[in-house]
Amino acid sequence: MATPLQQLLIAGLAGMVLATPLAAKEPTNDEIQSRIKPVGELYIEGDAPAVAAAAEPAGPRSGADIYQAACFACHGTGALNAPKKDDANAWAPRLAQGMDVVLKHAIDGFNAMPPRGTCADCSDEDIQAAIDYMVEGI
Numbered sequence: 001m002a003t004p005l006q007q008l009l010i011a012g013l014a015g016m017v018l019a020t021p022l023a024a025k026e027p028t029n030d031e032i033q034s035r036i037k038p039v040g041e042l043y044i045e046g047d048a049p050a051v052a053a054a055a056e057p058a059g060p061r062s063g064a065d066i067y068q069a070a071c072f073a074c075h076g077t078g079a080l081n082a083p084k085k086d087d088a089n090a091w092a093p094r095l096a097q098g099m100d101v102v103l104k105h106a107i108d109g110f111n112a113m114p115p116r117g118t119c120a121d122c123s124d125e126d127i128q129a130a131i132d133y134m135v136e137g138i
């Protein structure tokens with residue numbers, strides 16, 4: 001018969017063994033989607049103004065800062081088929097539209113690309129800087 005202390009140790013060990021696989025569980029696609037989904041929601045014209053229009057641009061930031069904070073979730077990983085940073089094949093046909101069209105798509109949103117890439121306090125110049133950073137290696 002085990003002493004109470006031995007029983008306690010055995011229970012503790014069993015707990016650790018049982019808890020480990022749970023902690024290591026891979027996130028499901030749904031969980032990943034919900035983590036990377038845009039912060040903003042769609043709104044219909046005439047409704048309350050979108051946060052993107054209301055927020056004041058924050059101070060000067062580099063394109064790299066903005067990319068890391070707002071764009072990397074999709075453009076660093078290719079999530080939702082976003083063109084990845086420095087992927088010439090993915091960017092060439094987009095850049096061929098002309099930078100003004102590309103910038104407009106990034107500001108207004110384009111299919112799964114959310115307006116301003118969810119960076120509500122990014123100015124137009126900030127968005128341009130982040131695009132420049134994403135394609136500078138091409």
Ligand code: HEC
Pocket residue numbers: 036037038066067070071072073074075079080081082083094097101102103105106110111112113114116117118119122127130131
């Ligand atoms: C939630 C994911 C997501 C985030 C965050 C995101 N993008 Fe995108 N972006 C996309 C997807 C998906 C596309 C491709 C859309 C398509 O072509 O259908 C795209 C396309 C673009 C394009 C190409 C537009 C064109 O004309 O082809 C630009 C430029 C762009 N994003 C800029 C940005 C910038 C700058 C940021 C950060 C401030 C950002 N994106 C953040 C998903 C995202």
